[in-house]
Amino acid sequence: MAELNPSQVAASPDASAERPHPPGDYDLVVVGSGPGGLQASYWLSHLGIAHAHLSADPGPGGMFRRFPIFQRLLSWTRPYAPYERATRYYESYDWNSLLAEEPENRSLMPEIMDGISEFPSRPEMERNLTLFAQKTGRAVRYGTRWTATRRDGERFVLETTDGEYRARHVVFAIGAAEPWKPSTPGIEAVPHYADTGPAGEYAGKRVFLVGKMNSGFELAEGLLPWARQIVLCSPRDAKLSVVTRSLVGIRARYLQPYEDHALGGGIYILNAAIERIEKHPDGWRVFTRATLGGADLTLDVDVVIAATGFGSPLGDLGDLGVATFNQGKLPVLTPYWESASVPGLYFAGTISQAMAGLKKHGVPSNSGAVQGARYNARVLAEHIAREHYGWTPPRPEVPATEVVSYLLSEATRGPELWHQRSYLARILSFDEHEGIRDEGILPLAWFVDAPGGDAVAMTIEHTAEGEIRPAVYVRREGKVEEHVMPSDPLLDFESGEHRKQLRSLLSGLPGFHA
């Protein structure tokens, strides 16, 4: 394939002229062309699994064709890092590139960034995904919307705007960007985050934002130079990532409204339930009831925006038997991201966050973001390949003398472990006859419950206090025990003390000797 210059890639190509995968019978169908669908399709193709790929969008990029509204991402990429671009270890410093085997298709994001911020702009992210789709030859039938689903014996039938697709398996990478609102009286008439207009539209206005999550703070920050007054309101206190010391809470880059509030600068952050919202000829009236002390307020404002979150566009999958949770916003999934109630339906991309994993210390995985979901997609594709297409994983042998160094190296710099803490793990199996084998990167939630021979899962955990440290799960004679190793100020887990502890934890496993 000819090399593409990043600057020559159109931000929003209309790829609908090329229409591969017409309606018909396929073994596997992938739905969605955001980062989740592109990444899943890439790994399936890499494993030789033919599939139809369709998307409602006119081109690649998914949600990043539109969001974030105020244009810069939440996820960073450091163009300069301790490791060379296109290496596996560099992935820890680049949250936004999709993964590929071929060096020329890796680390595409830093090649495109403008150097103004470590957070790429939305158009840069869209270009990054478009470039990936082009360079890796993703063949997507764009402009094809899946509209309904039914069973026909062993096959699923997807009705689409182009006709019917039949498949034994479906991977839904349909995102979680469908506007969602709570049942607050009057909120139906309120525009959602997704309907926010150009910032200039809010010049000199009093803006009331329902919701104190990242999307609410993103709008507040974008409107600081425009709005006359901004109120952010929800029942619970805003959590800040710098306080939770994790990605839970408002990200540091959206904290300016918080500081302006603390300094008394015309930004008000209320902890209050919204009882009802009324539309009036010259604006809106919002009735609030304080939840954490203070007065109940009635506020007259010019604009109300519901920054109340998003759900997945699951369509009629519930009628097919797909169990959901979180008010129907997400499907209930197995550790391999398969519907727990309708086998054969898999989920990739941000929707893979529906499999919460162990959520140790209350810290969620990064499956909702690109840097986590891209690894889930590879594990998912390998799982599908193993379960349904007779693929045999490589399982290379690891010499006994290298086991400790290998596991500690993975804990110190393995990007899968760093991005998916207490979620994905490097697994080694120990068997008298087969020796010590590298089973690859697999879901920790699967490992802790799976039957099997002696094995070790190395992962990284993140405590509620923000400490990052290696965690080792050892399965001996069917019983799994968890051991936590010390942290390190420079996050180097290859010290003599770590080696000593790990040697002792592994001692007695078949084939292991230090």
Ligand SMILES: Cc1cc2nc3c(=O)[nH]c(=O)nc-3n(C[C@H](O)[C@H](O)[C@H](O)COP(=O)(O)OP(=O)(O)OC[C@H]3O[C@@H](n4cnc5c(N)ncnc54)[C@H](O)[C@@H]3O)c2cc1C
């Ligand atoms: C406001 C906001 C900001 C975010 N910012 C970041 C960020 O900065 N960094 C980050 O890593 N993550 C961010 N996220 C999380 C983000 O959603 C994911 O990281 C990523 O975009 C999800 O990719 P995806 O492929 O799973 O879904 P999406 O990008 O949403 O793509 C879904 C795809 O499915 C297709 N589709 C949906 N329904 C149908 C249908 N019925 N028929 C056919 N096709 C369909 C769509 O057309 C689209 O192509 C943000 C989320 C939101 C809501």
